[in-house]
Amino acid sequence: MDNINYLIRKNILSLTPYSSARDEYKSNQGIFLDANENPYGNLNRYPDPYQWRLKQILSSQKKVGLENILIGNGSDEIIDLVQRVFCEPSADKIIICPPTYGMYKVYANINNLEIISIPLTEDFQLNTEAILMQKAKVLYLCSPNNPTGNALKNLEYIIEYFNGIVFLDEAYIDFSDQPSLVSKINQYPNLIVSQTFSKARGLAAVRVGIAYANEDIISVMNKVKPPYNVSQLNQEAAVKSMADEATFKSNVQLIKSERELLKESLLALEFVTKIYPSDANFLLVEMENATAIYNHLIEQQIITRNRSSVVQNTIRITIGTPRENQQLLYALQLITV
Ligand SMILES: Cc1ncc(COP(=O)(O)O)c(C=O)c1O
Numbered sequence: 001m002d003n004i005n006y007l008i009r010k011n012i013l014s015l016t017p018y019s020s021a022r023d024e025y026k027s028n029q030g031i032f033l034d035a036n037e038n039p040y041g042n043l044n045r046y047p048d049p050y051q052w053r054l055k056q057i058l059s060s061q062k063k064v065g066l067e068n069i070l071i072g073n074g075s076d077e078i079i080d081l082v083q084r085v086f087c088e089p090s091a092d093k094i095i096i097c098p099p100t101y102g103m104y105k106v107y108a109n110i111n112n113l114e115i116i117s118i119p120l121t122e123d124f125q126l127n128t129e130a131i132l133m134q135k136a137k138v139l140y141l142c143s144p145n146n147p148t149g150n151a152l153k154n155l156e157y158i159i160e161y162f163n164g165i166v167f168l169d170e171a172y173i174d175f176s177d178q179p180s181l182v183s184k185i186n187q188y189p190n191l192i193v194s195q196t197f198s199k200a201r202g203l204a205a206v207r208v209g210i211a212y213a214n215e216d217i218i219s220v221m222n223k224v225k226p227p228y229n230v231s232q233l234n235q236e237a238a239v240k241s242m243a244d245e246a247t248f249k250s251n252v253q254l255i256k257s258e259r260e261l262l263k264e265s266l267l268a269l270e271f272v273t274k275i276y277p278s279d280a281n282f283l284l285v286e287m288e289n290a291t292a293i294y295n296h297l298i299e300q301q302i303i304t305r306n307r308s309s310v311v312q313n314t315i316r317i318t319i320g321t322p323r324e325n326q327q328l329l330y331a332l333q334l335i336t337v
Helices: 052-062 074-086 103-110 128-133 155-161 215-224 232-242 245-267 290-299 322-336
Strands: 069-072 093-096 114-117 138-142 165-169 191-196 209-212 272-275 282-287 314-318
Touching (some): 074 103, 074 215, 093 103, 103 114, 138 155, 245 322
Antiparallel strands (some): 191 209
């Protein structure tokens, strides 16, 4: 697939985007009487609509061009943006592979798109053949997957043969030993990789997500995104976090080692029947009476996520600090006695 233009909605292809005051005059030198801002205060100016400082840092770190990056108000905004660019409401379809992150489906419902569900196999891998038999505009893949925690196999084969956009959600990639596919965005014209500052970077409150894709896709997404979609404060927080790679790496390492310790301790509990392999910062734990145990933890003010409705008898436990994990274990150990 060389040209993805035929996948884009016609009204979006021909759309004249809003041209903001900051688009028309790009320097930050001068007397600004162009955007109806208030001349007083220190957050009185609209932020950079293209978040260039942040993109420059990401571009040199990930070794991709500035034109290959779009910044979103969290990756949730990007998930939605992709549907609005490619999918005609009440006409087009998307594919999801449950159990997976819930927002692909929620946005598809909001955007009035038909959802084709191709469940993961028993070992939580993709049903490649069934996926490639379908016709849809966007295929959402999540690796490492939420809530199962595992990295998906066979991704490149699917990206190569799927006749539509592949949205690869790498929200948890920094906790994984699998390589990111960001480096492949110029090899596969239909690939969009999304990442986020909310997980390994520890900035969920900041709401910054990133889409990496070839220039054609990014430029059309830029036309559709709201002009000032990422606040000045949020851009600054993301930029600042990128200056401290040492803390980032040591926190990720700590979370990964805590994940292994917690896994061992949980397996020692008699009511824990299985822990699914995790490449993420959480564990999907199968246990007898999962809902009762989830409720018991809530009573102790330890909040996990009951996933029993999507994977029978499971709760999803985010890896906390060593002390938080100890408190969780203590509360669980009391249940057995
Ligand atoms: C797989 C996945 N993608 C995206 C998100 C949302 O990320 P953001 O905070 O960047 O909107 C989440 C949040 O839990 C997630 O699990």
